[in-house]
Amino acid sequence: MASLGTITRRAFLIGAAAVTGGIAVGYYYYRRPYPNPLEDDLAAGEATFNPYVKIAQDGSITVIAPRAEMGQGISTTLAALVAEELDVPLAAVTVEHGPASYAYYNSEMLAEGGPFPFWDESIMSEAVRGAMGGVGKVLGLQGTGGSSSTRDGFDRMRQAGAAARQMLVAAAATSLGVPARDLATGGGRISHAASGRSLGYGDVAVAAARLDPPADVVLKRPADWTILGRAQNRVDMRDKVTGAPIFGVDVMQQDMLFGTVRMSPRFWQKPTRVDLSKAQAMPGVVRIVPIDTTYGSGFGVIADNTWAAFKAAEAIEVEWGEADYPVDGAAMTARLIEALASPGGNAARDDGDVDTAFADAPGERLVEAEYQVPFLAHMCMEPMNATARLKDGVLDVWSPNQFPTMTRQLCAAVAGVETESVNIHTTSLGGGFGRRGEMDFSLYAAALAREADGRPVKVTWTREEDTRHDAYRPAAAGRFRARLGADGLPEAVDMRIASPSVIAGILRRTFPSISPMGPDKAIVDGACNQPYTIPHYRVTGIEAELGVPVGFWRAVGNSFNGFFHECFMDEIAVRGGLDPVELRRRLMKDFPAAIAVVDKAAAMSAWGAPLPEGTAKGFAFTLSFGSWVAEVVQVSQTGAGLRIDKVWIAADVGTALDPGIIEAQLVSGAVYGLSAAMGQEITFADGMVEQSNFHDHDAMRMHQCPDFEVAILENFHRMGGVGEIGTPPALPALANAVFALTGKRIRSLPLSKEVAFA
Numbered sequence: 231m232a233s234l235g236t237i238t239r240r241a242f243l244i245g246a247a248a249v250t251g252g253i254a255v256g257y258y259y260y261r262r263p264y265p266n267p268l269e270d271d272l273a274a275g276e277a278t279f280n281p282y283v284k285i286a287q288d289g290s291i292t293v294i295a296p297r298a299e300m301g302q303g304i305s306t307t308l309a310a311l312v313a314e315e316l317d318v319p320l321a322a323v324t325v326e327h328g329p330a331s332y333a334y335y336n337s338e339m340l341a342e343g344g345p346f347p348f349w350d351e352s353i354m355s356e357a358v359r360g361a362m363g364g365v366g367k368v369l370g371l372q373g374t375g376g377s378s379s380t381r382d383g384f385d386r387m388r389q390a391g392a393a394a395r396q397m398l399v400a401a402a403a404t405s406l407g408v409p410a411r412d413l414a415t416g417g418g419r420i421s422h423a424a425s426g427r428s429l430g431y432g433d434v435a436v437a438a439a440r441l442d443p444p445a446d447v448v449l450k451r452p453a454d455w456t457i458l459g460r461a462q463n464r465v466d467m468r469d470k471v472t473g474a475p476i477f478g479v480d481v482m483q484q485d486m487l488f489g490t491v492r493m494s495p496r497f498w499q500k501p502t503r504v505d506l507s508k509a510q511a512m513p514g515v516v517r518i519v520p521i522d523t524t525y526g527s528g529f530g531v532i533a534d535n536t537w538a539a540f541k542a543a544e545a546i547e548v549e550w551g552e553a554d555y556p557v558d559g560a561a562m563t564a565r566l567i568e569a570l571a572s573p574g575g576n577a578a579r580d581d582g583d584v585d586t587a588f589a590d591a592p593g594e595r596l597v598e599a600e601y602q603v604p605f606l607a608h609m610c611m612e613p614m615n616a617t618a619r620l621k622d623g624v625l626d627v628w629s630p631n632q633f634p635t636m637t638r639q640l641c642a643a644v645a646g647v648e649t650e651s652v653n654i655h656t657t658s659l660g661g662g663f664g665r666r667g668e669m670d671f672s673l674y675a676a677a678l679a680r681e682a683d684g685r686p687v688k689v690t691w692t693r694e695e696d697t698r699h700d701a702y703r704p705a706a707a708g709r710f711r712a713r714l715g716a717d718g719l720p721e722a723v724d725m726r727i728a729s730p731s732v733i734a735g736i737l738r739r740t741f742p743s744i745s746p747m748g749p750d751k752a753i754v755d756g757a758c759n760q761p762y763t764i765p766h767y768r769v770t771g772i773e774a775e776l777g778v779p780v781g782f783w784r785a786v787g788n789s790f791n792g793f794f795h796e797c798f799m800d801e802i803a804v805r806g807g808l809d810p811v812e813l814r815r816r817l818m819k820d821f822p823a824a825i826a827v828v829d830k831a832a833a834m835s836a837w838g839a840p841l842p843e844g845t846a847k848g849f850a851f852t853l854s855f856g857s858w859v860a861e862v863v864q865v866s867q868t869g870a871g872l873r874i875d876k877v878w879i880a881a882d883v884g885t886a887l888d889p890g891i892i893e894a895q896l897v898s899g900a901v902y903g904l905s906a907a908m909g910q911e912i913t914f915a916d917g918m919v920e921q922s923n924f925h926d927h928d929a930m931r932m933h934q935c936p937d938f939e940v941a942i943l944e945n946f947h948r949m950g951g952v953g954e955i956g957t958p959p960a961l962p963a964l965a966n967a968v969f970a971l972t973g974k975r976i977r978s979l980p981l982s983k984e985v986a987f988a
Contacts, residue, residue, distance in 0.1 A: 263333075264281075264331065264332045264333035264335070264370065265333065266278060266280060266281045266333060267281060267328070267329050267331035267333055267334075268281060268284060268294070268328070271329075272284070273286065275287035275288075275436065276435075277435040277436045277438065277439035278439060279390070279393060279394040279397055279438070279439055279443070280390045280393060280394065280443070281294060281296075281328075281331065281333040281334065281390075282294045282296075282312060282386075282387060282390035282391075283312060283316070283390055283391065283394045285394070285398075285431050285432060285435040286432060286435065287432045287433075287435065287436065288432050289418055289430045289431055289432035289433075290324065290432070291316070291318060291322060291323045291324065291418070291431065292323065292324045292325075292326055293308070293309045293312045293313070293323045293324070293325050293326075294325075294326055294327070294328035294334075295308035295309050295325050295326070295327065295328075296308075296327060296328045296331070296334035296372060296634075297327075297336075297374040297379040297383070298327070298374035298630075298631065298632045298656060298659050298662060298666065299327070299466060299658050299659065300374075300630075300632075300658070300659035300660075300661060300662035300663075300666070301659075301661065301662075301898075302891070302895055302898075302952075302953045303464055303888065303891035303894065303895070304374070304379045304380065305325050305327070305464075305465055305466060306320070306325075306462055306463075306464045306465045306466070306888065306891065307379075307380055307383075307887055307888050307891060308325075308379070308380070308383050308387050309323055309325045309465055310457050310458060310462055310887065310888065311383060311384065311387035311388050311391065311458065311887070312387050312388070312390055312391035313391065313457055314388065314391065314450065314455055314456070314457045314458050315388045315389075315390075315391030315392035315395060315449060315450060316391040316392075316394055316395050317395055317415040317416050317417070317418075318417060318418045318431075319417070319457075320457055320462050320463075320465070321463070322417075322418055323465075325465045325466075327656045327657075329634075329653070329654070330372060330634035330635050330637065330638045330652075330653075330654035330656070331370075331372065331634075331635070332370025332372065332635060333370075334372040334634075334635075335366050335367045335369070335370045335371050335372055336366055336371055336372060336373050336374070336378060336379070336382045337363035337364070337366035337367050337382060338363065338366070338376075338378040338379075338381045338382035339366060339371065339373055339375055339376045339378040339382065340362045340363060340365055340366040340371070341359045341360075341362050341363040341366070341378075342359065342362075342376070342855075342856065343362050343751065344358040344359065344362055345358075345578065345751065346358065346359075346759075347758075347759035347760075347761075347853075348759065348853060348856050348948075348950075349761060349821065349853075370635055371633070371635065371636070372633065372634050372635040372636075373632060373633040373634075373635075373636070373667065374632045374633075374662070374667075375632055375664060375667055375782060376786075376855060376951065376954075377854075377855035377856075377857075377950075377951025377952055377953045377954045377955060378855075378951060379953075380887060380949070380951070380952065381856065381949050381950070381951060384885075384887075384949060388449050388450075389447045389449070392447045392448060392449050392450075393443050393444055393447050394438075395415055396444045396447065396448070397438040397439070397441050397443065397444065398415070398420060398431055398434055398435065398438045399413050399415060399420055400438065400441055400444075401434040401435075401437040401438035401441060402420040402429045402433075402434050402438075404437070405429060405433075405434055405437070406422055406425075406427055406429065408422050408424075408425070412424065418430060418431045419431070420434070452885075458887050458888075459886065459887065459888075459889075460888070460889070461888055461889050461890030461891070462888055462890070462891075464891075466658065469658075476657060476658040477612055477630060477657055477658050477659070477660045478612065478615045478616060478617070478628060478629060478630035478657040478658075478659070478660075479612050479613070479615045479630075479660065479690060480657070481617045481628040481657065481688060482688075483617065483619065483628075483686040483688075484686075485685050485686070486617075486685065486686045486687070486688060487516060487532050487533070487534070487682055487685050487686065487687045487688075488532075488533055488534065488535050488536045488538075488539055488687065488688050488689075488690070489530055489531055489532045489533065489536075489539050489675075489678050489687045489688065489689040489690070490530070490531050490536065490539040490540055490543050490689060490690055490691060490692065490695070491521065491528055491529065491530045491531070491543070491674050491689065491691060491695060492528050492529050492531070492543040492544075492546055492548075492695065493521070493525075493526045493527065493528030493529075493695065493699050494526055494527050494528050494550045494551070495550060495698055495917075495918040495919070496550050496551065496552065496553045496916075496917040496918055497526060497553070497555070497777065497778060497779055497917075498526060498527075498554070498777075499526075499527070499550050499551035499552070499553065499554075499917075500522070500527040500550070500551055501527065501528075501548050501549065501550060501551075502549050502550065502551055503548065503549040504529075504546070504547065504548045504549075505546075505547040505548075506518050506529075506546060506547075508545045508546075508547065509531070509542040509543070509545040509546045509547075510542075512538065512541060512542045512545060513538060514533045514534040514535055514538030514539075514542075515531065515532075515533050515538060515539075515542045516532040516533055516534065516682075517531075517532045517681055517682075518530070518531050518532070518542070518546070519531075519532065519677065519678055519680075519681045521674060521677050523644065523670070523673050523674075523677070524738065524739050524740065524742055525668075525669070525670040525673065525739050525779075526670075526699070529543070529546055529548075530674060530677060530678045530681075530689065531543045531546075532678055532681065532682060532687055536688070536690050539690075540692055543692075552917065553777070553916070553917025553918075554777065555775075555776060555777020555778065555917065556776060556777065556914075557914065557915070557916055557917040558913075558914050558915055558916070558917075559604075559913050559914055562705060562776050562778075562914065563602065563705075563707070565774055565776060566602070566705065566706070566707040566728045566729075566774050566776075567707060567728075568774075569707075569728035569772045569773075569774035570600075570707055570708070570709045570726050570728045570772065572772065574772070575726065575770040575771055575772040576749035576753075576754075576770060576771045576772075577768055577769070577770050578749070578751065578754040578758035578759075578769050578770070578771055579754075579758040579759070579767060579768060579769040580767075580768045580769075581764070581765070581766060581767040581768070582722070582765045582766035582767065583766055584722055584723075584724050584766045584767070584768040586766075587713055587721060587722035587765070587766040588711065588713055588722055588724065591713040591722075595713055595714045595715075596711065596712070596713060596714075597710075597711065597712040597713075597714065597720075597798075597801055597802055597805045598710065598711045598712075599709075599710050599711075599798055599801055599975075599977060600707065600708065600709050600710070600977060601707065601708045601710070601793070601794045601797065601798070601977045601978065602705070602706070602707045602708075602977070602978040602979075603705060603706050603707075603790040603793060603794075603978070603979045604705050604910075604911035604912060604913065604979060604980070605702040605703060605704065605705045605778060605780075605911065605912035605913075606702060606703035606783060606906055606910055606911065606912060607697055607700045607702055607703075607910075607912050607921070607927055608661070608663045608664065608665035608700055608703075608783060608784075609661075609697070609924065609927055609929065610659075610660060610661030610662065610663065610665055610666070610696075611660050611661045612630065612659065612660020612661055613690065613691045613692070613693055613695075613696045614665075614666075614670070614671035614690075614691040614695075614696050615630070615671060615675075615688065615689060615690040615691060616628065616629040616630070616631075616671045616672045616674070616675035616688075616689055617629075617675060617686055617687065617688040617689070618641070618645075618672075618675035618676045618678065618679035618686065618687055618689070619679055619682075619684070619685065619686035619687070620645050620647070620676070620679040620680055620682070620684065621684040622684075623647055623651055624647070624651050624652075624653070625641060625642065625645045625647050625651060625652045625653070625676060625679065626652075626653045626655065626686075627641050627652065627653070627654050627655065627672055627675060627676060628655045628657060629654060629655070629656060629657065629671070629672045629675070630656070630657045630658065630659040630660065630662075630666055631654070631656055631659075631666050631667075631669075631672055632659070632662055632664070632666045632667040633667050633669075634654045634656050635654075636669065636740065637654050637669060637672045638652045638654045640669050640672070640673060640740065641654075641669075641672055641673060641675075641676040644673050644676040644677050644680075645676045645677075645679065645680055646680070663782075663783060663784045663902070664701075664781060664782030664783050664784060664786070665700065665701065665781070665782075665783075667781070667782055668701050668739070668781060669739070669740060670699070670739075671689070671691065674689055675687060675688075675689040693922070693923045693924075694922040694923060697919065697921055697922050697923060697927060698918070698919040698921075698922060700779070700781075700912075701735065701736075701739070701779045701780060701781025701782075702778060702779065702780050702781070702783070702912055703780070703781075703783030703789060703790070704729045704730045704732060704776075704778075704780040704790075705729070705730070705776065705778075706727060706728065706729035706753075706790045706791075706794075707727070707728050707729075708725060708726065708727045708728070708757075708791075708794040709725075709726045710723070710724070710725050710726075710794070710798045711723070711724050712724075712798070712802050713766075714802065714805065714806050717806075718803075718805075718806025718807050718808045718813075719806060719808070719813070719816060719817065720764050720802050720806075720817075721764070721765055721766060722764070722765065722766035722767070723764050723766070723767050723768070723802075724768050724770075725757055725768065725769045725770065725794070725795070725798075726770045726772065727753055727754055727757060727769070727770070727771050727772065727791065727794065728753075728771075728772040728773075728774040729752075729753045729771075729772075729773070729774060729787075729790070730773070730774060730775055730776050730778065730780045731746065731750040731752070731753065731773045731775075731780075732750060732752045732780050732781060732782060732786065732787075733746050733750045733752065734746045734750065734773070734775075735779055735780045735781060736781060736782075739779065749771060749773070750771070750773060751771075751787070752786050752787035753771035753772070753773065753787060754769050754770075754771040754787065754791065755786060755787030755788050755791060755854075756785075756787055756788030756789075756790075756791030756792045756794075756795060756852055756854060756958055757769045757787075757791040757794060757795045758771075759853065760795060760851075760852070760853055761818050761820070761821035761823075761824045761853055761858075762799075762814075762817040762818060763817055763818070763819065763820050764817065778914075784899065784902055784903075784953075784954050784957050785854060785855075785899070785903075785954040785955070785957040785958050786954075788852060788854040788855075788954070788957070788958040789903070789906070789957055789958055789961070791958075792850065792852040792854070792957075792958025792959055792961060792962055793907070793958075793961040793962045793965065793979065795852075795962075796850035796851065796852065796959065796962035796963070796966070797850075797962045797965050797966060797975075797977070799813065799814070800848070800849070800850075800962070800966045800969065801975065804969075809838065810848075810849045810966065811828060811832045811837055811838075811849055814828050814849075814851055814860075815828055815829070822945065823858045823882050823943075823945050823946040824851065824853065824858050826858075826880075826882060826943060826945050827851070827858045827859060827860040827880040827881060827882050827943060828851060828860045828880075830860070830880035830941050830943060831849070831860035831861060831862050831878050831879070831880040831941075832849075832860075832862070834862070834878045834880065834939055834941060835847060835862040835864070835876075835878040835939075837849065837862060841864075842866075844866055844867040844971070845864065845865070845866040845867075845875070845971070846864070846865060846866075846967050846970035846971035847862055847863065847864045847865075847967055847970060848862070848863050848865070848962070848963045848964060848965065848966030848967025848968070848969070848970055849861070849862050849963060849966060850958075850959040850960075850961075850962035850963035850966060851959060852955075852958035852959045854951075854954065854955050854958050855950060855951035855952075855953075855954055855955055856883075856884070856948060856949065856950030856951055857881055857882060857883045857884070857950030857951055857952065857955040858881065858882040858943075858946065858950070859879065859880070859881045859882075859896075859955050859956065859958070859959050860879070860880045860881075860959065861877060861878065861879050861880075861900065861956075861959040861960055861963045862877070862878040862963060863876075863877050863904075863936075863960070863963040863964045863966075863967045864876045864877075864936075864967065865964070865967045865968060865971055866971075867971065868988045870986075870988040871985070871986035871987050871988040872968065872971070872972075872985055872986065872987050872988060873934075873987070873988045874904065874934065874935075874936040874964065874987075875936055875937070876936050876937045876938070876939070877900055877904075877936050877937070877938050877939075877960070877963075878938075878939045878940075878941075879896050879897075879900060879938065879939070879940045879941070879956060879959075880940075880941045880943060881896055881940070881941070881942055881943065881952075881955060881956070882943040882944065882945050882946050882950070883942060883943075883944065883949065883950045883951075883952060883955075884944060884945075884946045884947065884948050884949040884950050885944060885949045886942050886944055889942055891952070892942055892952050893940045893942065895952045895953050895955075895956065896938075896940050896942075896952070896955070896956040897938045897940065897956065898956065899953070899954055899955060899956025899957040899960070900938070900956040900957065900959075900960040901929075901930055901935060901960075902929075902956075902957050902960075903956065903957035903958065903959075903960030903961045904930055904960050904961070904964055905928075905929040905930040906961060906979065906980070907960065907961040907964045907965060907979055907980060907981055908930060908934075908964070908980060908981060908982055908987050909928060909980045909981075909982040909987070910927055910928070910929070910980055911927075911979070911980055912927065934987065934988070961979070964981070965979075965981060968981060968985055972985065
């Protein structure tokens with residue numbers, strides 16, 4: 231793994247050069263296009279125009295949508311971008327994920343990683359966004375995350391389709407002996423109206439692919455779109471409803487072996503005593519392999535079938551080293567509180583003069599509160615798995631992953647081969663939420679493949695192994711205070727938030743020789759960058775290492791800071807005698823997009839109208855991943871506990887490419903957040919995770935799921951993301967509704983510790 235750190239440090243230095251506009255090699259790497267990875271694997275008579283489009287002589291069209299499909303519909307939307315400009319129906323194209331390749335880098339995923347809020351379009355902020363996007367290209371980071379895939383692909387995929395269409399028209403013009411301007415395209419054909427002649431795309435594809443790409447690509451105007459802006463049938467729907475083998479867990483290869491892993495339940499600890507004899511003697515067991523990676527230590531079992539591997543893993547007699555981190559929840563909470571009380575931290579937002587504003591704050595105008603959230607697991611429906619085969623110096627990995635190029639690089643190191651000798655076959659993901667951006671399940675499969683004598687090994691985790699070896703959503707704590715003016719509005723707000731660093735945790739597991747560059751924005755994301763105008767406004771992040779692996783979880787820092795920030799804003803409204811919606815409107819007066827979604831959610835939900843006894847509503851707003859989202863949650867008291875009756879969501883995404891997918895993602899994100907708020911947590915005893923399966927880390931059940939009403943707005947001039955934006959406001963909107971109904975201000979999650987849900 232050390233060589234990986236060295237290689238990646240060099241890449242980071244080149245990336246830094248792109249950011250600063252410095253050394254020539256940095257500029258060279260930034261400007262140089264990556265080669266088209268499709269050129270080396272074309273079928274007879276098939277042509278490729280760029281890394282995203284292939285057309286065969288029979289007219290069949292393949293679009294490469296190089297982002298992980300985990301149910302969010304990205305393969306449909308990316309294909310629609312190409313189909314729109316290629317002038318073919320979406321149903322006329324076949325969609326593939328494609329190979330791991332630097333050509334599929336995601337620049338947008340890093341673009342908003344700077345310290346500037348989304349609405350800041352100053353020269354400095356735009357320069358940093360461009361430079362951060364350049365780092366994504368320099369690193370060749372092919373990844374799915376940060377609600378960035380559509381934003382990243384919006385121009386690139388349309389340009390790929392339009393360039394291919396222009397090349398096809400140029401080739402047809404030569405074949406027909408007519409000017410290109412006299413030709414029209416549609417339905418996969420190129421027509422010359424004057425002569426009545428036409429050619430199919432397949433007829434000229436090979437000749438067209440030999441032409442130089444056009445210097446100027448002409449894109450359709452939105453007014454001329456026939457696919458984009460409308461709900462489309464998902465390209466993978468038939469496979470899913472018919473049970474086609476599209477997920478990682480479905481992979482089957484000839485002469486396959488099967489495996490599982492049993493890793494240390496105390497993170498980073500190694501075995502102190504082990505006896506493998508009983509496990510090795512069990513029927514069907516082929517081999518038991520020690521595993522020692524940057525993710526942890528343990529054992530892999532190779533067997534004739536998965537059940538035999540599971541039973542043998544259970545039979546391993548092993549004792550593990552003691553935890554070198556706080557061993558239970560009380561100790562972890564104490565460390566977070568200690569961090570909050572310590573001086574310093576990173577002031578991610580510091581408007582006005584907060585200390586002076588609080589120096590003489592009268593007690594009756596002072597609002598103070600402390601909030602906490604627990605660790606959370608991802609709980610993907612498809613447990614972690616990957617299949618690997620190491621044969622003749624070539625490693626093939628079939629993996630439901632979110633980062634193919636990084637998976638390729640790290641698996642190569644484990645298998646002892648060059649990166650160029652690794653093929654990553656990315657399958658559909660049975661849930662991702664950031665969990666499949668981790669490398670562990672792929673690395674373990676590569677490690678077992680080294681011991682399988684050239685046979686493929688499908689490595690499947692048990693649900694218990696999955697739950698107890700996650701990269702968790704961090705636990706966090708916050709200390710908040712506000713000084714109110716005579717009008718009830720906050721004159722000063724001071725927020726201190728302590729949490730483990732997601733970025734530091736990821737680097738420890740993947741590239742341990744690389745140190746984090748600067749503070750982790752995720753600790754304050756969703757609190758420091760909200761569109762509230764308050765004269766004195768400070769948000770400080772404090773990194774508090776707890777020893778537990780943490781990673782990207784749907785909405786990342788926004789997931790807990792949305793809860794912190796918006797519940798505290800609700801407290802300010804109540805204490806100041808203001809309606810919660812009116813408070814937002816007055817504090818957001820400088821941000822029309824924010825006010826528009828606030829007003830829309832209020833109107834949809836009839837906010838302020840009389841409600842039946844035993845019913846109440848809560849409100850919350852969060853700007854995350856470039857989208858402005860307001861949510862209202864209505865709850866009612868029943869004999870069995872509180873019930874969530876309905877949720878209203880208004881979201882401004884800038885440009886809505888597929889309203890059906892956007893609505894589904896908003897609802898999905900809200901359900902994910904409501905589930906966490908209602909009853910989810912990961913707790914520890916003796917340094918080990920206590921939860922093990924859905925019975926003790928459950929999601930909202932179908933009978934608990936409320937009705938949803940969604941409004942999609944397109945007011946803001948920049949496109950926002952979709953996949954995560956429904957989650958952050960859902961948690962505080964529910965907590966605020968519970969307060970409105972019961973009078974209980976619950977400042978720690980899950981809410982089920984203090985109220986029961988029906």
